[in-house]
Amino acid sequence: MDALLDVPRSNARSNQSTAQNLRANMAAVRVSFTWMGTRKTLTPEQRAQAAQPFEAEGQYLSAGKKLLDTSHSAFKAVTAIRGKIASTWKSMSLPFPEPGVRLIRQDEVANFSFLMTDYRAELADAVANLDRHYSELKVAAAERLGRLFNPGDYPETLVGLFDVSWDFPSVEPPDYLRELNPALYEAERARVAARFDEAVQLAESAFLEEFGKLVSHLTERIGGVGEDGKPKVFRDSAIGNLGDFFDRFRNLNVRSNEQLDELVAQAQRAVRGIGAQDLRDSGDLRQRVATELNRVQSALDGLMVDRPRRRIIRPSKPSEV
Incomplete structure (x- = not known):
């Protein structure tokens, strides 16, 4: 809106x-997630099978399957940490007119990094716990998906498939432009000034x-x-x-x-x-x-x-x- x-x-x-x-007085801050997808689009053959009871053509259907039960308590714990991370990032920063970037007080950068490091460790622990339940989640998925279940959809482990990273990208024009192309440098300065306005x-x-x-x-x-x-x-x-x-x-x-x-x-x-x-x-x-x-x-x-x-x-x- x-x-x-x-x-x-x-x-x-x-x-x-x-x-x-x-x-x-502010610094740009960006938070990114590595997050395993839990849904997979059906193959054309599977869509055709799903369409048969409706006497429809598979190519006119859009369908997918849910690989894991995301309502499982171990999975919800992982998702909750992602929510806390996003909430902390937004509560400590202001919006900025570039996708994925917000502004944080420079004197809060160290504290923010400390909090994110703690959250990252908490996320790793939660993912390790989820991985301990991974076998039972796959068994449950096989029962629910029936012939749609494909072992090849599932990695051997969930460890490393959920992570968070953060950085502080520069939003200022690069200094090398000052001598390389003064006109372009001034144009970039004006663009950045407009962004902060x-x-x-x-x-x-x-x-x-x-x-x-x-x-x-x-x-x-x-x-x-x-x-x-x-x-x-x-x-x-x-x-x-x-x-x-x-x-x-x-x-x-x-x-x-x-x-x-x-x-x-x-x-x-x-x-x-x-x-x-x-x-x-x-x-x-x-x-x-x-x-x-x-x-x-x-x-x-x-x-x-x-x-x-x-x-x-x-x-x-x-x-x-």
């Missing part, structure tokens, strides 16, 4: 300064959208009543997720939108020192917080409506993650 963001002309200079600051807009848009969803959800849960006339039930995570957002916003905010900064500060004041159980125990407190967050939500709605003076095209999600 296109992300639309209001960029008033009066802010052009401050936005340029923000982009320069982003460029000076767009990164500012993407970051602001991402924060605005996430903040709006969190405030809207919490306001609806604590301010509404159910069909029985009683206050709606809400999870502790409704408060916890907002607190996590405040921390991430403080660490990664590019300071490009004073209105958004102020609204985040207002929401922080509204819930400061208040836990989920406090809201459950006090109807008055619950109503007060809901009222204050409603004001924040109304202002956010205005920002969302007024922002499409400039269209930012979100890059497609990288296939690696």
